[in-house]
């Protein structure tokens with residue numbers, strides 16, 4: 164069967180769905196791999212590297228006669244319509260935002276697999292692209308903060324006297340938050356963090372950071388995710404967090420609730436309590452912002468001199484390794500469906516059942532949801 168990787172078309176997307184290193188595994192499994200010429204360039208992978216790895220590199224439309232199509236971003240509705248009936252797509256394909264692509268996949272008779280819907284069970288960890296990409300974003304967030312800050316992160320004892328370490332506060336201690344904590348710690352900052360899930364306290368402490376305990380109920384949802392806050396709780400959380408934010412040199416926010424706009428954790432009033440030269444990095448800027456006033460892809464300087472960086476396509480800013488990890492997630496998922504060179508989705512497998520959003524000309528409801 165033929166697996167195709169077209170160039171990503173969404174502006175700002177620099178990742179590629181398969182990197183050369185992974186091609187040998189696919190060829191060994193009996194698949195023919197076709198890469199659109201130039202598809203890997205923005206992630207630093209050349210056509211020659213793909214050819215040497217055993218893929219065919221082609222110009223023009225590589226998807227129309229492919230059996231499987233792997234991309235990072237969802238295929239556009241037009242691209243879905245060009246696929247042959249029965250083709251399988253693997254990509255990010257959010258059921259809340261990629262609605263047109265999902266409709267087009269259903270009417271084209273395509274089996275579309277959404278990486279966002281891969282369940283968070285231990286067997287699927289190696290296929291969890293949300294996790295691998297959040298890891299990249301969290302690392303980048305801490306580096307951006309260090310770069311924008313006019314202060315050192317570490318404690319320094321110099322002949323000219325002692326430099327105190329930066330005080331970094333991280334809100335949201337999931338995959339991205341924990342990686343931001345780890346990176347800021349490696350740079351020598353003093354880090355504290357808050358999350359609504361009680362389970363995150365031990366994870367934060369295991370990174371050598373301090374967990375901020377607030378007198379508030381926990382908000383643990385299903386699948387290891389958080390639940391949405393009521394407005395009352397949100398207001399109370401903001402009030403209790405204000406002194407921590409006022410004392411921070413750097414604030415990194417990573418909070419999210421699946422399928423919802425980003426929770427608003429920090430208001431402009433709270434930012435006005437920070438000292439001039441403080442830095443805010445909001446990884447949730449693209450989904451509404453954890454911090455009032457951040458803009459995706461921009462640095463906004465407030466009237467009190469706080470520089471606020473709004474994240475946009477953050478994993479793409481680490482395109483080489485983000486692509487490498489993404490490729491492994493895609494291939495692990497693909498191997499689950501591949502026997503002797505033939506890829507067949509098995510809907511009795513709970514991973515495929517949960518992640519396939521269309522099949523056989525219709526949108527799907529996972530078996531679990533039917534029970």
Ligand SMILES: NC(=O)c1ccc[n+]([C@@H]2O[C@H](COP(=O)([O-])OP(=O)(O)OC[C@H]3O[C@@H](n4cnc5c(N)ncnc54)[C@H](O)[C@@H]3O)[C@@H](O)[C@H]2O)c1
Nearest residue numbers: 283284294335336337338339358359360387389418419426
């Ligand atoms: N395969 C697995 O078992 C698996 C894989 C990945 C993650 N997980 C678990 O899921 C957790 C969350 O994953 P994620 O990072 O993808 O989540 P996410 O991106 O949906 O959210 C990021 C963090 O924001 C937090 N948050 C939400 N609302 C908040 C608020 N109002 N205030 C403060 N924090 C808030 C969440 O609790 C979460 O930790 C992980 O830490 C882990 O425990 C499990």
